[in-house]
Amino acid sequence: MNGFKTYFTNFKKTFKVKNFIMYFIVAGAMILFGGLGAAGALKRSFLVLLEQMGYGIIVALALSLVVGFLGELSLGHAAFMSIGAFLGCYFQNSVFPALSSSSPFVALLLAMLIGGAAAGAFGFIIGLPALRLKGDYLAIVTLAFGEIVKVLFQNIPVFGGALGIQNKYRYNVNSLYIIIFAVLLLTLIIVQNLIRSKHGRAVTAIRDNEIAAKSTGVNVSYYKIAVFVISAVIAGVGGVLFAGTQNTFKPAKFDYNYSINILVMVVLGGMGNINGTIISAAIITFINVRLGTVLTGNLAVLKDIFYALILIALVIYNNAPALKKFRSKYNLKNGAAAVWNFLVRAFTKKKAEPDPAREVEFGADWSRIPTKVEMDELLSTDFIPETDKPDRGEGGEGK
Amino acid sequence: MNEIVLKTENLGISFGGLKAAQNVNLTVYKNELYGLIGPNGAGKTTVFNLLTGVYKPTNGTFSLMGENLVGLKQAEINKKGIARTFQNIRLFNNMSVIKNVMVGLANRKEYKCNLAQSLFRTPKYYETEIAMRAKAKELLDVFGLLEERNQLASNLPYGKQRKLEIARALATDPKLLLLDEPAAGMNPQETEELMETIKFVRDKFDMTILLIEHDMKLVGGICDELTVLNFGTVLCQGKTDEVLCNPEVVKAYLGE
Numbered sequence: 154m155n156g157f158k159t160y161f162t163n164f165k166k167t168f169k170v171k172n173f174i175m176y177f178i179v180a181g182a183m184i185l186f187g188g189l190g191a192a193g194a195l196k197r198s199f200l201v202l203l204e205q206m207g208y209g210i211i212v213a214l215a216l217s218l219v220v221g222f223l224g225e226l227s228l229g230h231a232a233f234m235s236i237g238a239f240l241g242c243y244f245q246n247s248v249f250p251a252l253s254s255s256s257p258f259v260a261l262l263l264a265m266l267i268g269g270a271a272a273g274a275f276g277f278i279i280g281l282p283a284l285r286l287k288g289d290y291l292a293i294v295t296l297a298f299g300e301i302v303k304v305l306f307q308n309i310p311v312f313g314g315a316l317g318i319q320n321k322y323r324y325n326v327n328s329l330y331i332i333i334f335a336v337l338l339l340t341l342i343i344v345q346n347l348i349r350s351k352h353g354r355a356v357t358a359i360r361d362n363e364i365a366a367k368s369t370g371v372n373v374s375y376y377k378i379a380v381f382v383i384s385a386v387i388a389g390v391g392g393v394l395f396a397g398t399q400n401t402f403k404p405a406k407f408d409y410n411y412s413i414n415i416l417v418m419v420v421l422g423g424m425g426n427i428n429g430t431i432i433s434a435a436i437i438t439f440i441n442v443r444l445g446t447v448l449t450g451n452l453a454v455l456k457d458i459f460y461a462l463i464l465i466a467l468v469i470y471n472n473a474p475a476l477k478k479f480r481s482k483y484n485l486k487n488g489a490a491a492v493w494n495f496l497v498r499a500f501t502k503k504k505a506e507p508d509p510a511r512e513v514e515f516g517a518d519w520s521r522i523p524t525k526v527e528m529d530e531l532l533s534t535d536f537i538p539e540t541d542k543p544d545r546g547e548g549g550e551g552k
Numbered sequence: 553m554n555e556i557v558l559k560t561e562n563l564g565i566s567f568g569g570l571k572a573a574q575n576v577n578l579t580v581y582k583n584e585l586y587g588l589i590g591p592n593g594a595g596k597t598t599v600f601n602l603l604t605g606v607y608k609p610t611n612g613t614f615s616l617m618g619e620n621l622v623g624l625k626q627a628e629i630n631k632k633g634i635a636r637t638f639q640n641i642r643l644f645n646n647m648s649v650i651k652n653v654m655v656g657l658a659n660r661k662e663y664k665c666n667l668a669q670s671l672f673r674t675p676k677y678y679e680t681e682i683a684m685r686a687k688a689k690e691l692l693d694v695f696g697l698l699e700e701r702n703q704l705a706s707n708l709p710y711g712k713q714r715k716l717e718i719a720r721a722l723a724t725d726p727k728l729l730l731l732d733e734p735a736a737g738m739n740p741q742e743t744e745e746l747m748e749t750i751k752f753v754r755d756k757f758d759m760t761i762l763l764i765e766h767d768m769k770l771v772g773g774i775c776d777e778l779t780v781l782n783f784g785t786v787l788c789q790g791k792t793d794e795v796l797c798n799p800e801v802v803k804a805y806l807g808e
Binding site for chain 2: 158159160163164166167172269343346347350351352353354355357358361362364366367368369370371372373379423
């Protein structure tokens with residue numbers, strides 16, 4: 154009892170509503186859409202969109218661990234997803250079909266465990282070259298890995314070969330999206346908890362300066378592999394959920410383009426920005442799906458062109474000054490603070506004053522998950538005066 | 553006599569035919585401020601890289617408090633008690649000042665908290681996290697960085713970045729601190745301040761410090777003992793005053 158009390162005090166001490174805002178949003182969406190869905194107010198196509206957004210965000214979060222926080226480029230995350238999808242589906246179809254028909258929920262959970270574990274094992278394998286390779290070279294290895302996995306699945310008859318695997322026990326569309334959202338919430342919690350711990354700091358330290366991280370006692374090999382494994386497990390679970398939404402799916406679905414699509418979500422959301430990744434993953438999925446439904450018939454060939462144009466526009470105007478100003482004024486944090494103040498005022502009938510001591514102590518820097526590449530720096534065509542950046546030169550290894 | 557903290561015996565490394573350092577014998581006693589000087593390319597940083605495990609020595613050994621550390625990885629050597637700073641400041645630029653220090657704290661025994669405990673936020677997580685934060689603030693306060701603790705490390709002025717690097721190194725609870733040209737790029741006033749900081753660190757943390765420096769004023773002002781390297785070999789060793797007057801040393805630096 155006493156232990157619980159300490160736990161609660163410690164929790165309260167570090168609690169900041171803006172750190173938890175995304176949890177509330179996801180949980181709120183789950184409850185809202187769950188209720189509406191149960192009442193039959195949602196169209197089937199909308200439920201499918203929710204499903205796609207859900208697993209899209211899960212996989213984007215997985216990749217954001219590797220790209221945004223570890224600072225390594227992976228172009229093979231669709232492969233982890235496909236491992237989860239095919240293994241999960243295979244187990245549901247062939248290993249425990251009785252369970253799949255009698256209690257599909259348990260079967261799906263089991264499939265997620267198996268798919269996640271299998272993808273995690275492959276994450277370990279791909280983490281090994283990451284110890285020696287960096288940047289572009291690792292990207293090439295992961296790219297090759299993705300293609301190898303695709304070709305393997307195309308040639309294994311058990312998984313249906315190139316024609317793909319049939320999902321015999323497809324989960325009920327009216328409830329699968331709730332499960333996906335629940336998994337999304339869990340993923341989000343795990344990713345945030347990882348990042349805001351000493352382990353997360355070690356990972357970002359490796360990203361910022363590997364040599365300094367080593368000399369500060371960070372076990373670089375351990376963390377690189379750990380991040381790849383965790384990321385792969387999450388992507389694998391996302392793959393199982395993807396499989397649950399499909400009647401049949403082919404290995405060709407998980408190609409290079411799909412990996413790039415996930416990467417686009419992460420980059421557009423801002424490297425190392427979890428909330429941004431979630432929002433951009435939702436938006437990109439939405440655009441993709443909408444384009445598919447709007448452009449029918451002969452126009453369907455234009456889909457990729459429009460998609461590319463929209464992406465280019467998004468990237469360019471993502472950092473437009475007016476939009477930036479708007480965002481800094483109406484961002485999630487401020488919104489959360491406003492809602493929180495309103496609630497506090499409503500329930501306690503006193504004005505909520507931010508405690509200045511706590512603000513300084515935990516607020517400001519817990520919420521700021523460091524971002525690697527400032528997008529405006531990357532994209533700005535303006536001339537950036539170098540005068541305020543003192544030139545320190547670059548030394549050799551360990552200088 | 554004082555306890556020996558660092559002892560190197562015939563330490564050396566060759567890259568192919570190039571003998572970057574050879575037969576370096578250093579004995580650093582507890583609480584000493586030991587200077588390593590020499591002209592450009594003399595192998596000073598190479599010695600540091602050997603001591604911190606960046607390179608593996610091709611011959612010779614070195615030991616910390618009597619324990620042989622040859623062949624260990626960088627992170628392991630750091631855990632054994634050798635921390636360093638870099639000639640070109642290497643901070644975690646996209647992390648806040650306090651987080652830079654907390655990365656250093658993470659390996660201490662008192663802040664043990666494994667990955668699973670962190671992922672699921674057990675009571676242990678909150679306990680260590682709060683304790684680490686308090687400790688980091690304490691350390692930053694010592695270096696006058698408390699006010700800037702929530703800034704990005706890259707936004708600090710140059711002198712403070714140096715201090716932060718030292719604070720981060722000290723956060724790992726080392727027995728020996730290696731400072732690689734701490735005064736590089738500083739103006740005389742900042743150098744003066746740095747000298748005070750280094751002495752202060754030695755006294756406050758009961759630290760043993762080995763430093764590389766070109767600034768003779770700083771070296772002459774604070775070092776107890778010196779070793780002069782030239783072309784990878786030891787040219788001269790001894791008390792600071794004697795070494796600095798040695799004609800061989802003057803010749804190595806200024807030519808005949």
